[in-house]
Amino acid sequence: MKAVETGATRRAMTCVGRLAVRRPWQVIIGWLLLTATIGALVAGFGRPVEEDVSLPGSDAQLGRDLVEAHVPGASNATGQIILKIPQGRLDDPANQAAIAAAAAQVRQVEHVVEVVPPSAQLGTISADGRIGYATVNFDLGPREVGHDLSDRVVAAASPAAEAGIQTVPGGALSLPETETRTSELLGLAVALAVLLVAFGGLVAAGLPLLTAVVTLVCGLGLIGLAGHVTGMPSVATTLATMIGLGVGIDYALFLLTRYRALLAAGTPGKQAIVETVASSGSAVAFAGGTVIVALGGLAIAGVPILTTLGWTAGLTVVLAVASATTLLPALLAVLGPRVNSLRLFRARDGEIDDSRWGRIADRVTRHPLRYAIAASIVLLALAAPVLGMKLGQTDAGDQPKGTAARTGYEILAEGFGPGINGPISVVAEPDSPITGPADPRLASLTQHLKATPGVARVEQPRVAPDGALVTVRVIPATAPSDPATIAVVESILDTPVEGMRLHATGQTAIRGALADRIADRMPWLIGIVVLVSALLLLIAFRASVIAVKAALMNLLSIGAAYGALTAVFTWGWGVELTGLDGPIPVEAYLPMMLFALLFGLSMDYEVFLLTAVQESWQATRDNRLSVRRGLAGTGKVITSAALIMVCVFASFVLHTNPVVKMFGLGMAVAIAVDATIIRGLLVPATMALLGKANWWSPAWRWGRQP
Template identity: 45%
Template structure:
C-alpha cells in the first residue's frame, strides 16, 4: 500500500494544478447543487420492530392520517390579563377559528371553550385543528401558516403559540459562528506550530474543501434518504477536525524531510507513502467505528453514522491527493511568510523525547499514576443519566419551549407527552360503549401515573380502539417511561394493546440501545483491532490500542456525567434552566442525555482515538526497526510525534469546544465529550500511559506468531523502506509457532 500511495502522491505533486482545479470544481459543484436544491430534513425517530412503531402503524392504517402527528395541529392561546371567556377575548378567538376553517386541508376546528380545552384558571386554551389531504413532510410549514391565521387573537392582546412549534427555519441546524470560531482557533494553533502563514493555511484550505465536498454530497443524498437535522452539523464537526489533522500530519512530515535536504518531489512521495498510509488506516478505523452503528437497530443513529463517515472519507481523499498537489505547487515556498518571534516547525522533539526517556526510566510509577488519574476522571460516569430531552430544555424564549411551558402550566406536564394506546379487539364492537372497550378504558385509568384518559374512539371496522392517555409526568421524567411499561403490562382477554407516542418511542429507543450496545462495542473493538493487526502485524499492540481507546472513552463519559447528569456546568454550556429556578439552579441543574448519544459518541471517539495511536505506533515502529532497542524507540517515537499530535489535539479540542455554543442539546453533548476525550487521549494516554505500557512490554510489543505472520497480507503502514532505503529492514520479532 505504501508504494501505491507514494506513486499517487508523486503524480499529484507533478500535476498539482489539475488536482487542485478538480477538487475545487467538485467541491463547488456538489455544494452549489445542494444549496440550490436544498433537501428536506427528517425528525423521524421510528424504530422498526418496537411496540411504539406498531402502535403508530395501526393508528395510521386503522384511523387515518387525522390521528397522527401530521394530521393534527394544536394552537395554545394565552390571555395574560384575564380569562379567555370574557367577551372581547372570546370573540377574537372565535374569529381566528373562523379563519382557520377556511385554510387549505383543514377538516375540523375544535374550540378551546370545551371540556378539557381550557385550563382551570381560564387563561390558557387549546385550539385543535384536524387536517386531511396535507403533505405530512410539510407539517412544519402547515403549522406556521395555521398559526398566522390566528392573528385576530394576537391583535386582541392574546399570545398564540403552536403546541408543536416546528419552525421550518429550525428544521436544520445551520452552520455559522461555531465553524468560524473553530477554524480561527485551528489557524492560530497551526501558526504557532509551523511559524509560517503559508504552511498554516494548507490544512485549513484542505479541510474546507473536504467539508464542502462532504456537505454537498450529504445535502444531495437528502433527496433519496431521510436525513436527520443534525446530520450536517455532525459531518462538519468531525470533518473539520479530521480534515485539518490529517493534512497537518502530512505537512509536518514533508517539512521535516525538506529540512533534511530531501528534494521536493521525493519528499512529497515519501510523505504520502508513509504518513499517507497512516492517514488511510486512521480514517479507516473511524469509518469502521461509524459503520458499526448500523447494527444498533436505530435508523436515525445508523444514518448519523454513515453520514459522518462521508465527511471522513472526504478528509482522507483530500489528504492523500490535494495536500501533495499543494506541496508540489508550493515547493520550498511552503515555509514562506514566517511569523516574527515564532520559531515553529521544530523537528527535534527534544522535549517529548525527554518525556519518553523519563517515562522509560520509571514505567511502573507512570502506569500507576496515569491509571489513578484516568480512574478519577472516569468515576463520575457511574452517575450518567440517560433519558429524554423534551422541549422544556429548549432555548429560553423559543416557540417550542414557550409552548411547552404554557401546556405544562395550563394542563399539566404530561400533556406535553401524551401516550397513544391502540388496541386490537378480538371481535367487532358496535361503538365506544361496548363492555370490552369500557373495561379497557378503566384498566388504563387505574394505572399509577395516569392523569387522564380521553374518550375512546373505535375505527370504522369496529376492530380497533384508540385512547389518548395523559401521564402525570413530563416526557423527560423517568416516571413517564414507567407509565408506558405499566400500560403495556395491562392484560385484557383477547385484546392486543400497543402504546405509541413520543414517550413510548423514546422508551423503546432506550431499551433497544441497551440491547444492542454490547454488539456494537464488540464489533467496533474487534474490527479496529484487526485493522491495526494488519497495519503493524503485532497482536499485542492491536489489543493494547483497543483497550487504551476504551480508557479514553471512560474519561469522556465522566465529563458528560459531571456536566449534564450531575449538573456542574449545564448553565455554562448554554443550557437554559427550568422555569422558576433558583439562582444556583440557573448554573447547576441536571439534564438527561439521549439514550443513543453514548453509543454514537463511542463510535466517533473510538475512531478518533485510534488516529493518534496509529501515528504514534508508526513512529515507534520505524525507530524499532532501525535499531531494535525498545525503550529508545518509544522515546524517539514520542519525540517525533509529540509536537504534531499535541497540535492536532489542540485543533480538535478548539473545533469541538466551539460547537458547544450550538443550541441543539445533542451537539452540546458531543462537543463536551469529544473535546474532553481528545484532550485526555493526547496528553495522559499518549504521553504517559501508552509509552509506559510499551516500555514494560518490551519485545512483546512486536511479537507475532510465525503462522499468523505468514497468513497476514503485507499492508505495512510505516513506509519505512521509502524513507530509509539504505537501512536494512529487520524481520518482526517472532516467538513460538
C-alpha cells in the first residue's frame, strides 16, 4: 500500500518495526513494567470520580464561584442518608432514638465533620412523617468521597436500619456505578470468536486481545490517577474502556492481517514484521491521528466535561496505536512461526475474487447507480428520526429500577416532590453588606422567589460571614430533567430584586446553561472537524474529490446513530430492552461527543479502504477495477474489525447508567452502518460512478496528478 504509508511516517514506522525485531524482549518487558507500575499506583491511590459539572463563563458558574469565595467549606462534599419508615413517623420517640444513634455512629466515621438529623423544623421530614433525610457534611471535596467511604457511612447508620427504617445513600454518597466487567468480558468473548474465525488459531486470535488488555489497563490507570488532580466523570472511564477495547483489538487485527498476508506471499518473518509496521502501522498511526484530531475539536465547545472526555478517549487511542505498533511486532518477533500454532481449523484465505466480498464488489461496481441510490435511501431513513430528537439532562430518576440512585430519588420525590432532587441555589449579591436577619432585602428576596411560577418551596436565606453574599435553596415543583425546571431558573433571573444581583447555580442550572452552549457551538465543531479531516485526507491521498467525499460520508453514519438514539430513547422504541422503563431525554452533551468520536472512528475504515483502492489505481489506472479490488481485499478485515467494535460497544448497553447506554447504542449503530452500508456499498458505488474524477487534484499543489 502507498498513500498514507509513504514519506516521513513510513520512515518513522520502519524504525519502530526494526527496533521491535532487534530488541523484542526489551519492548515486551518495557510494556510489562509500565502496566505493572500503573496498576500498582491505581491500587495504592484509587481512581476517584466526580460527577460535578462546571461551565466557565456562565452565570451559573459565576454563582458557584461566588459561594466558594465567600462561604468557608462550600466546596466540600455533602451527602444524605435518606430514611423511610413503612408505618408511623420518623419523629416518634423510638424512631428518633434510633436515628440519633445512627447519627452518632456516622459522626465517628473518618472525614465526617457534621451530621444533621432529619427535622420537621428544618423541612427535612415529609408532611406525613414517613420520609426524611439526614445531611452528612465532609471535610473532603466531592472527588475524594469514594465507594469505600460511602459504604462505611451507610454501614454506620445501622441502628436506623435495625429499627426497621430503610436507609439509602444520597447526594455525594450516591456514587455512580463504574463497574464494566460484564461488558468487558462479553466484548472480549465476542472478539475472540471473531478472531478465531479470521485466523483459525488461538495464538493469532489471542494477540489482539492481549494488546487491547494492555491498552485498557494502562489507559484506565492513567485516567484514574488523573482523577486526583482534576474532575473526572465516571462516564470518562467507561467511555475509555469502550474505546480501548474497540480500537485496541481493531488496530492489532489490521497489522496481524497484513503480517500473515506477507508471510503467505513468501516474505521472511522478520522482514514481514518490519514491512507490516512500516505499511499498516503507518495507516494505523494515521487513522489514530484522525480520531485524536476529531476529539481535539471538542475544545471548541468550551465545556470542561467534553474536554475531559475528549482527552481521556484520545489518550486511550494513543496507547492503542502504540501497543499495536510496538508490543504486537515484538510478540511476533518472539513467537516467529509459532504465531500460527494451536490451530483449531484452517482459516479461509483464498483468492479475494472468489470470496464473498469479491462477489459483492463485483455487483456494486457493475451496477453502481442502483446501489448508490438504494444505500442513500436506507441511510436517510435511518437518520430521519433525528428531527424529533429531544435533548435535555438525565437524572437519577432515569436510572434502571432497583438501583440505589433510583430508589433514593423515588423516596425523596414521594416525600417532598420531584423538585427536591434538583434544587436551585439562588445566589444574591447585595449592593451593600447584609446587616442582619432583619435586613428588608432578605424578605424582598424571599418574597420574589416564592412568587416565581414553578417554585414549590423556598428555604431560609443564609448570609455569608462577611455579609456580602446571600444564598437561598429553592425547590422547584418539577424534576431536574423537566424543561419546566430550567424555565424556573430563567424566571428567577428575569425578575430583578431591588438592591441585589441574582445568579442561579447548582447542577440543574449549570446543565441548562451547558445545553445552551453546546447548541451554540455544535455547528462550529461540525464545520471545523469536517474541514480538518478533509485536509488530512487530501494530504494523505492527494485527491480532492476523495477527501471531500470521505468527510461527507462520515456524516451519514453519524446521522444514523442520532436517528437510533432518537427512536429508542426519545420515542421509546424498544427502550425497555436497554433496561430502562420508558423514554428519557438524550443527554445534551452526548451528540457533540458522539460526533467527534464517531467521525474519527469512521475515518479508520475509510483510510484502510481508500489505501487499498489507491494502491490498485496506481498500479492499473483502471478506476472500476481498483475499486473492486480494494473492496474485495479489505471487506473481510473491515467487517471483522467492525463486528468486534460493534459488539464491544453494544455490550455497554447493559450498563446501569443511561448515558453509557446511549453511548453504547449510538456507537454500535454508527460503526455497523459505516462498515456495511457506507464502506461496503455507498463509497465503492460512488467511486465507480465518478471514475477518474476520484483522483483529480490541483496539479499546482502536488506537482503532478497521482
